[in-house]
Amino acid sequence: MDLQNALWWFSLNILSTIILGFYSMQEMACVSFNKIRLHYYVSKGMKRAIWLNYLLQNPARLFGTTLLSVNIAMFVGSECARQTYLALGFSPEIAPLTQVAFVVIFAELAPMFAARRYAEHVALLGAPLLYASARLMAPLLWSIDWISKLIDWLMGKDGVSEHVILNQEDLQKILALQDDEIGSDGANLSNIASNIFSLQNKDARHIMQPINSFPSLPSNATVGQLKQILRRPSINTVLVYHRDVSHVVAIASPRDLIRIPDARKLREHASSPWFITQHMKITHILKEFRRNNRTAAVVLNTEGLAVGVITLHHLTSEIFGKLSHLTEQHDIADVSAPTFIIDRTFSADMKVAEFNDQFDVILDEEGDLTLADLMTKSLGHNPEKGEAVYIGPFELTVSETSLTEVKKINVKGGGH
Numbered sequence: 001m002d003l004q005n006a007l008w009w010f011s012l013n014i015l016s017t018i019i020l021g022f023y024s025m026q027e028m029a030c031v032s033f034n035k036i037r038l039h040y041y042v043s044k045g046m047k048r049a050i051w052l053n054y055l056l057q058n059p060a061r062l063f064g065t066t067l068l069s070v071n072i073a074m075f076v077g078s079e080c081a082r083q084t085y086l087a088l089g090f091s092p093e094i095a096p097l098t099q100v101a102f103v104v105i106f107a108e109l110a111p112m113f114a115a116r117r118y119a120e121h122v123a124l125l126g127a128p129l130l131y132a133s134a135r136l137m138a139p140l141l142w143s144i145d146w147i148s149k150l151i152d153w154l155m156g157k158d159g160v161s162e163h164v165i166l167n168q169e170d171l172q173k174i175l176a177l178q179d180d181e182i183g184s185d186g187a188n189l190s191n192i193a194s195n196i197f198s199l200q201n202k203d204a205r206h207i208m209q210p211i212n213s214f215p216s217l218p219s220n221a222t223v224g225q226l227k228q229i230l231r232r233p234s235i236n237t238v239l240v241y242h243r244d245v246s247h248v249v250a251i252a253s254p255r256d257l258i259r260i261p262d263a264r265k266l267r268e269h270a271s272s273p274w275f276i277t278q279h280m281k282i283t284h285i286l287k288e289f290r291r292n293n294r295t296a297a298v299v300l301n302t303e304g305l306a307v308g309v310i311t312l313h314h315l316t317s318e319i320f321g322k323l324s325h326l327t328e329q330h331d332i333a334d335v336s337a338p339t340f341i342i343d344r345t346f347s348a349d350m351k352v353a354e355f356n357d358q359f360d361v362i363l364d365e366e367g368d369l370t371l372a373d374l375m376t377k378s379l380g381h382n383p384e385k386g387e388a389v390y391i392g393p394f395e396l397t398v399s400e401t402s403l404t405e406v407k408k409i410n411v412k413g414g415g416h
Contacts, residue, residue, distance in 0.1 A: 003088075005083075005087040006088045013077050016073045016076045017073070017077055017102065018107075019073040020069075020073035020074055020107040021107040021108070023065075023066045023070050023073070023133075024066070024108055025112065025126070026115070026122070028111070029118075029119045029120075029122035030055065030130075032123075034119070035284075036280070038052060052127050052131075054131070055131065060141065060145070061141060062130075062134065065130065065134040073107075077099065081096075081098070199286070203279050205299075207282065207315070208308030208309060209310070209311075209314065210307070211246060211248075214309045215235050215239065215390075216238060216241055217229070217266060217388075218240075218241060219240055219242045220267075220387065223261065223262050223269065224263065225266070225378070225389060228378075228390065228391070236253060238251070239306075246306045250267050250270035250273060251271050251272075251273050251298070252269075253271070257269060274298065276298070277300055278299050285310065286315060289312060289315065296309055296310065296312075342359065342394065343412045345410045347408065348370060348406040351370060352366060355371070361394075364391065371409045372405065374391070375406070382406075383406055395413055397410045
């Protein structure tokens with residue numbers, strides 16, 4: 001029995017297990033990394049994110065590196081286990097009995113669970129070593145690629161894809177030939193094809209609706225206030241913001257509010273927002289819409305502030321064109337920017353009729369009410385400082401109060 005030699009081989013076995021666990025963990029973390037957050041980090045110029053994005057865009061490099069590293073570490077660890085048993089005076093044939101359990105627990109299950117739970121931290125932490133390994137193994141991966149192509153050639157495959165790929169001009173020519181046969185539908189198909197191909201050159205900034213013109217409510221609003229907004233047939237999604245409309249904290253829709261009492265806080269029952277960057281390509285956004293089953297995405301600028309919203313209606317309009325005749329007849333969607341924007345503070349004693357005359361709008365039919373009375377009517381109680389209510393296209397917020405009454409009310413919104 002040679003304890004010193006056994007300790008040496010056991011230490012090498014531990015090292016190989018750590019290496020095996022690292023690459024297993026990195027592989028799981030990379031595929032579990034939120035692609036939207038990764039795209040955001042890349043846009044900010046983060047080196048680690050750029051390296052990860054490169055590997056994910058070249059999956060052969062990523063999985064080739066991890067698989068080779070895992071298998072090499074596994075073979076080395078197996079031999080180290082055999083030598084450990086041999087140095088201790090035991091038969092090396094029984095080494096797999098403990099080695100398999102040791103590797104499965106400490107090099108597979110534990111690292112993968114950790115990578116799945118903390119994918120972002122794990123992926124970014126190990127990105128430099130993973131990227132360096134991919135670069136180091138590049139000649140070997142290229143050799144494997146050439147061997148694969150040689151086998152394809154020997155098997156009679158020339159490596160050409162079996163799928164026919166058409167570019168935009170080819171597809172439009174084919175559709176143009178059909179115009180005479182199918183009439184106006186052919187022109188529509190040609191336009192749709194052109195719109196689809198043009199999506200690859202557009203990002204979120206080209207189709208988003210400005211955040212100021214999208215229906216929104218403050219975070220202290222109630223479910224009842226949301227239901228007032230949803231009475232309009234053109235609205236089915238409302239943003240929930242905290243203090244400023246550029247700080248979106250939730251997205252509310254009718255399906256979130258089934259059987260919810262009107263007095264409950266809206267934020268407690270709204271869904272968490274889905275954020276995208278303003279430079280994200282439309283084609284990528286389409287894929288994400290299909291996968292996450294959301295109805296709206298909040299667009300962030302480079303400073304992390306909300307600047308716009310993209311809904312499924314915006315995407316379908318971009319592909320199939322504006323449904324102008326439906327919009328005129330049924331008022332399905334009105335996403336045009338308001339003609340004017342109001343963001344002023346008024347005396348709470350100001351009459352609703354005076355407000356209507358001044359801005360040529362109809363804030364409420366009861367013109368003899370004051371702004372304070374109108375808020376009390378909508379809330380069902382005397383408003384306090386900071387409370388807000390959404391009426392029509394306007395948001396009324398109490399900005400100043402005394403011990404007994406409301407003094408100032410801020411009105412924010414727009415009209416046509």
